[in-house]
Amino acid sequence: MLERTHIQSSGFRNTGEPGAYDGFQVRLRQPNYRGTRLSLLAGIDITVDGETYRSVDNRFVVGGREYTHAELLAATEDRWEVGTYMTVLIKRPEGLQAGVHDVSSEIAFRHPYFPPQFQPTFVRDNRKITIII
Numbered sequence: 661m662l663e664r665t666h667i668q669s670s671g672f673r674n675t676g677e678p679g680a681y682d683g684f685q686v687r688l689r690q691p692n693y694r695g696t697r698l699s700l701l702a703g704i705d706i707t708v709d710g711e712t713y714r715s716v717d718n719r720f721v722v723g724g725r726e727y728t729h730a731e732l733l734a735a736t737e738d739r740w741e742v743g744t745y746m747t748v749l750i751k752r753p754e755g756l757q758a759g760v761h762d763v764s765s766e767i768a769f770r771h772p773y774f775p776p777q778f779q780p781t782f783v784r785d786n787r788k789i790t791i792i793i
Contacts, residue, residue: 681755
């Protein structure tokens with residue numbers, strides 16, 4: 661079951677093998693009131709303890725499929741539905757230290773009804789929570 665907050669503490673953990681972590685992951689709940697085409701996600705930046713991990717360097721898992729940032733922008737038929745989550749995979753040698761971390765996300769959505777030449781980008785959601793890994 662998804663938690664009420666946008667950033668899901670249940671999905672925050674190191675990735676890779678213990679002792680040889682290669683990064684960490686953050687699970688996000690769809691913050692919009694309806695589903696979104698993945699191509700409308702201009703970017704998802706994650707900040708942990710003041711260090712920002714940019715969307716172009718991360719990978720994203722939605723509905724069991726993994727995407728790069730460029731693949732998200734090209735995924736015009738794939739969607740991130742309400743009531744589902746996205747896992748953001750972040751490469752970081754040795755992962756994160758065990759303990760409490762401040763985590764925030766910035767998600768930039770494109771407007772679905774504007775022609776491409778008039779397409780502004782804006783930050784739809786910027787939230788911060790403290791969770792334990």
